[in-house]
Amino acid sequence: MAAMASVVNILGVIFLSHAVYSAYEHSLLPSASIAPTSSAILPRSLDPNINLPIDITLETLFSAFLLCVGVVLSSPGLKPIQWNVWAGGLERSKEAREVKEVGVGGGNPYAGLEERAGFLDIRGKRKEFSDWIKQDAGSEKS
Incomplete structure (x- = not known):
């Protein structure tokens, strides 16, 4: 080609x-x-x-x-548009997981954003809310 x-x-x-x-x-x-x-x-x-x-x-x-x-x-091949496909490919590749410099980790490039202090964990909040609703519904039946 x-x-x-x-x-x-x-x-x-x-x-x-x-x-x-x-x-x-x-x-x-x-x-x-x-x-x-x-x-x-x-x-x-x-x-x-x-x-x-x-x-x-x-x-x-x-x-x-x-x-x-x-x-x-x-022109070179197109990259995937979906970020989760791209980040998943990075997490699976050996080169991306290797630490090449001090302080620069491998794997998902967005992992640092998800683990930073003050970051709102939507899934955690949703789970807390569903547990609270289940607990509240259980106490009303009693």
């Missing part, structure tokens, strides 16, 4: 270079210096001074498309 992406990128660069050179050569022709009719859509400052032939325009668009495809094909 990487070899194919490199070939597509090289072809895109070759086609783009040829299109740029062709556009430059076309701009030097005496017939290209004749100003085209002004467009009613574009303002005068954005109107082009040179009419490029359709083959140069198509070659430029084709080379840009090839380069986009080549970049997409050569």
Whole structure:
């Protein structure tokens, strides 16, 4: 896949270079210096001074498309979007669990956030509440 992406990128660069050179050569022709009719859509400052032939325009668009495809094909694999999948993968890998520096632990990178002082433990509070409700319901039946 990487070899194919490199070939597509090289072809895109070759086609783009040829299109740029062709556009430059076309701009030097005496017939290209004749100003085209002004467009009613574009303002005068954005109107082009040179009419490029359709083959140069198509070659430029084709080379840009090839380069986009080549970049997409050569990009690395996507990472999982779900944080629990990513953190679980880190916890399971041996490299992530090893301590490489003093004070820098391995495993889940969010474990420090969950164990910090003053952090509200929602699951613990929910369990306390359900125990309190069960205890209160048990005392009313008696």
